[in-house]
Amino acid sequence: MKCIILLASPGAGKGTASDYIENKYNYKHISSGSLLRNEALKNKEIKSLIDNGKFVSDELVMDVLNKNIKKDNIILDGIPRNIKQAKLLDSLFEENNINLEKVIFIDIDREIAAKRVINRLTCEDCKKVYNKDLIDSKVCMICGGNLITREDDTKEVFEKRYDTYLKETKPLVDYYKDKLIRIYNDDTLESLYNNLDKEMR
Numbered sequence: 001m002k003c004i005i006l007l008a009s010p011g012a013g014k015g016t017a018s019d020y021i022e023n024k025y026n027y028k029h030i031s032s033g034s035l036l037r038n039e040a041l042k043n044k045e046i047k048s049l050i051d052n053g054k055f056v057s058d059e060l061v062m063d064v065l066n067k068n069i070k071k072d073n074i075i076l077d078g079i080p081r082n083i084k085q086a087k088l089l090d091s092l093f094e095e096n097n098i099n100l101e102k103v104i105f106i107d108i109d110r111e112i113a114a115k116r117v118i119n120r121l122t123c124e125d126c127k128k129v130y131n132k133d134l135i136d137s138k139v140c141m142i143c144g145g146n147l148i149t150r151e152d153d154t155k156e157v158f159e160k161r162y163d164t165y166l167k168e169t170k171p172l173v174d175y176y177k178d179k180l181i182r183i184y185n186d187d188t189l190e191s192l193y194n195n196l197d198k199e200m201r
């Protein structure tokens with residue numbers, strides 16, 4: 001089994017890049033958010049942590065991940081989120097005979113990332129994300145659901161998340177320096193895809 005880790009700041013387009021690699025290169029996309037939300041459906045402890053906005057411990061995140069890796073190649077998005085998780089992940093890879101192929105770091109200018117997050121519209125139903133500047137419609141082009149601004153897509157929440165990222169997650173760039181590939185996402189979606197293709201070939 002092979003694994004790609006995606007590292008990125010808030011608003012850098014991690015979800016978009018993961019989806020692209022999942023569909024084109026046949027990796028299973030595992031995001032920390034969806035992993036925990038799915039687990040919460042059958043695990044009361046996690047459900048109560050999430051419902052109360054509490055922190056899910058690094059060990060618990062790894063346990064859940066361990067249960068959800070089988071034989072597919074995977075792309076991890078949002079895990080690891082700090083050095084401690086990275087070390088736990090090293091052991092998990094070893095136990096499961098998983099080869100960490102590469103770590104893709106999506107880099108973006110902080111101001112551009114802030115602007116993207118604040119301009120985001122999200123479909124209430126299918127969760128597809130649009131940019132306010134690029135869409136006239138008030139409904140989703142895919143499913144017809146209402147487009148809304150998510151409560152946490154504000155400048156304040158972004159700045160707070162970005163500071164946490166600098167403190168907790170950015171040090172991983174150095175931790176993984178031997179496997180790291182840096183891709184800039186300051187430009188168009190097409191150029192992001194092109195850059196990913198170059199690294200995936």
Ligand SMILES: [Zn+2]
Binds near residue numbers: 123124
């Ligand atoms: Zn939709």
